[in-house]
Amino acid sequence: MFIMGQECRSDTPDWVGANLLTIAGIGKWVGGMKPSYSPVAALALCLLMGACAKRDAAAAPAGNAASNPAPATAPGEVRYPLTGEIVKVDAGRQMLLVSHEKIPGYMMAMTMEFRVSKADLANARAGQRIRAELVVQGEEFHLEKIWPDDTVTKTTLDAAANALAQDTAMRGKEAYREIGENLPTFTLLDQEGRTVSASRFRGKRIVLNFIFTRCPIATMCPAATLRMAELQKAAREAGVQNFELVSVSMDPEYDAPGVLREYAEARGLDTTNWSFLTGPDTAVRHLLAQLGVIREFEGATIKHTLATVLIDEQGRITHRVDGSVWQPEDFIRRLKKG
Numbered sequence: 431m432f433i434m435g436q437e438c439r440s441d442t443p444d445w446v447g448a449n450l451l452t453i454a455g456i457g458k459w460v461g462g463m464k465p466s467y468s469p470v471a472a473l474a475l476c477l478l479m480g481a482c483a484k485r486d487a488a489a490a491p492a493g494n495a496a497s498n499p500a501p502a503t504a505p506g507e508v509r510y511p512l513t514g515e516i517v518k519v520d521a522g523r524q525m526l527l528v529s530h531e532k533i534p535g536y537m538m539a540m541t542m543e544f545r546v547s548k549a550d551l552a553n554a555r556a557g558q559r560i561r562a563e564l565v566v567q568g569e570e571f572h573l574e575k576i577w578p579d580d581t582v583t584k585t586t587l588d589a590a591a592n593a594l595a596q597d598t599a600m601r602g603k604e605a606y607r608e609i610g611e612n613l614p615t616f617t618l619l620d621q622e623g624r625t626v627s628a629s630r631f632r633g634k635r636i637v638l639n640f641i642f643t644r645c646p647i648a649t650m651c652p653a654a655t656l657r658m659a660e661l662q663k664a665a666r667e668a669g670v671q672n673f674e675l676v677s678v679s680m681d682p683e684y685d686a687p688g689v690l691r692e693y694a695e696a697r698g699l700d701t702t703n704w705s706f707l708t709g710p711d712t713a714v715r716h717l718l719a720q721l722g723v724i725r726e727f728e729g730a731t732i733k734h735t736l737a738t739v740l741i742d743e744q745g746r747i748t749h750r751v752d753g754s755v756w757q758p759e760d761f762i763r764r765l766k767k768g
C-alpha cells in the first residue's frame with residue numbers, strides 16, 4: 431500500500447494532521463499531480479505508517495539504531511526475526527522454501543514455505559542466506575523485510591559502515607562535506623539486494639538524494655522522487671551520457687531492498703540508471719551527516735530535511751540544492767556542461 435497526500439500544500443504545519451493523508455491501493459503516481467512546495471528550510475514531520483505501532487525506543491537519541499521507527503504492525507499481528515537459507519524459489523506460487531533456524535518462543539528449526547512480496551520473490555536466489563521478519567496473524571503468515579545475510583555481504587557492509595563512522599569522527603567539526611569535496615566512500619545494497627560501493631559510480635555524474643518509502647508527505651520524499659524521474663527523462667532527452675541517479679533510504683529499518691524495489695516498480699520508475707540504496711543504519715546515519723541532511727526520530731515520526739547533490743566523474747560534489755524545491759533544468763544545464 432502507498433500513501434499519498436491528497437493535498438499538496440504544506441505551508442502550514444497542519445499537514446501533520448492525518449486529514450491530509452489518504453491511503454491509496456497499490457497504484458501509480460497521482461497522475462498530473464503538481465505539488466506546490468513548502469518553504470525550503472522546512473523540517474518535515476513525516477508521519478510514519480508505524481504510527482499505530484508502539485515506540486518504546488522513541489526516547490532514544492536520534493541516530494541510535496534502536497531509535498528506528500517500529501514496524502507498521504496490524505492488530506493481532508506478531509513479528510519474529512528469522513534467519514535461514516532459501517532452498518527454492520517458487521515464482522508461480524509466490525513462495526520461498528526456506529530452511530530456517532530456530533525461532534525462539536515460536537518454532538523449531540525446519541524447512542517450510544513462506545509467502546513473500548513479488549519484489550522479494552524477484553530478488554530471491556536459491557542457496558542465498560537471508561534474514562527477515564516472520565509476520566504471523568492468526569493462521570496467516572509470511573516473510574517481510576528480507577535482507578541478504580551471507581558472511582561476505584555482512585562483512586563488506588559492516589566494514590564500510592565502520593570506516594564511514596570513523597571518517598566522520600576523524601573529520602570532527604568538518605564532517606559536513608561542502609561543494610568541492612568528495613562524496614564519502616560507502617557500501618550499501620541496491621533494490622535488488624546487490625552490494626553497491628561509491629566507486630561503482632566513478633567516471634559518471636551522479637545526482638544523489640535521500641528518501642524513505644513510508645514518507646506520507648506529498649511535498650517531501652514523493653515530490654523528490656517525482657523530480658528525480660523528471661530529471662532522468664529530461665537528461666535522456668538532452669543526450670546526457672554517463673549519468674546515474676541514486677536515492678538512499680533514510681529509513682533502513684523499514685526499507686529493505688525488496689521494499690525499495692517494490693517502491694520503484696509500483697511507480698513505474700526506470701532503474702536502468704537509478705539505484706535505490708539501503709543498508710546498515712550506521713552507514714546511512716554517517717552518509718546523512720556528511721552530506722548535511724538531518725534525520726530525527728521523534729515518536730512515531732521522522733523529521734527530516736532533503737538535499738539533492740550533484741557529483742562529477744571524479745567523485746567531487748559540484749552542486750547541491752536543499753529542500754524539494756529544485757528544477758530538473760538546473761541540473762540538466764550543469765550535466766550538459768560536463
Ligand SMILES: [Cu+2]
Nearest residue numbers: 476645650651
Ligand atoms: Cu519524507
